[in-house]
Amino acid sequence: MNNYSETMIAVLLARVKNSNISKEKYPDKLIDKLNHTHKHFEFLEHKSKGMFSRSILVRSLYFIDSIVKFTGEQIIVLGSGLDTKAIEYADKDVDIYYVDHPKSIEFSRGLLKKMNRSNLKFISFDLQDDATYLLQILNEAGIDKFKDTLVIWEGSSYYINPKSSLYLISSLINYFKKFKFYFDILCSGAYQNSSKGANENIKYLRNINEKWVGHLNYKDIEDIVYSNKEYKISSKEFDRSHIELKYLNENYLFSNQMSFIEIEKEF
Structure with missing residues (x-):
């Protein structure tokens, strides 16, 4: 049995396919x-008529933009997989923390540590926990909750039960004093x-034990955000x-299936 998810490789191949855009x-170097x-990439790409890789491209462009614009001191990538965007685009002085499932993190560590990024740390943690x-664990690894922080959670909340996801969102909001938290979600009722x-x-994802279970309602996220009245905090939702x-000047992807969420908090 593989010690990584099949979609981890499929997503990397999708990034390679659209790297000209x-x-x-780094995805080409990694592959x-x-x-x-x-076979997994080809199945998902064929059945979706190319929309699998297009969806990954939209995510990539959005999160690259977020990283490039970030002027803070530390970045956390949740459900990091083989994502190389923070390694490639973050300022060299920014500390990067990759967080992923114990079965995946050792696999990705062996590959990503070759990317010549000295201030990159790997955290083994199941986001369901x-x-x-x-x-x-992040505190022990060197994260400073008072430093300006960017948290990215891309393409991973789909696999986490909503209760765990909402508690994670709430915990991060309460912990950091100044941070930006950007992530994408499966909309409630999507697909x-x-x-x-x-x-x-x-059905294919379910059969390879990578079932989508993480449908989230933005109203639930918004309720968490605005329950923190003592902070200067805001949230926004953007349909995919x-x-x-x-970023691409035309629409092929369906609306009301996935959204991008931006939560920002200041002292």
């Missing part, structure tokens, strides 16, 4: 170090009446189609 260089199969322990190809992909149009 995203301008990412050369892997003895990989294309109590987020209180994650904060303890219930989908195309045949989308339904086949969802809005982000697609912003």
Whole structure:
């Protein structure tokens, strides 16, 4: 049995496919170090008629932009997988913390540590678990809750039960004094009446034990954010189609299926 998720490799291949648009260089370098199969990527890409890689491209462009614009001191990447954006685009003085499932982090560590980023640390943690322990581990690893922090959570909340995700969001908001938290979610009710190809992909993910279970309602996130009245804090939601149009100037992806959330907190 593999010690990494099959979609981890499929997402990397999607990034390689569209690197001429995203301008990412590191995915190509990384894929050369892997003895990989294309079958999972090819299945997801074929059944979605190319929308699998397009969705990954939209995510990449959004999060690259977020990293490039960040002027703070530390970045945390939740559910990091083989994502190289923070390594490639963050300022060299920024400390980076990659957090992923114990079964995946050792695999990714062996590859990503070759990317010549000295201030990169790897944290083994299952995001389904109590987020209180994650904060303890991050603190022990050197995270400073008073420093300006960017937290990125890309393409991972889909696999986490909503209760755990909401507690994680709440815990991060309460812990950091000044931070930006950018992540994407499966909208509540998304993909219930989908195309045949989308339904086949969802069934395929379930069959390889990577079922999407993390549908979230933005109202629940908003309630958490605005319960912290003692802080200067805000949240915004952007439909994926809005982000697609912003970066690619045209829409092919369906709306009301995935959203991007931005939470910002100051002293």
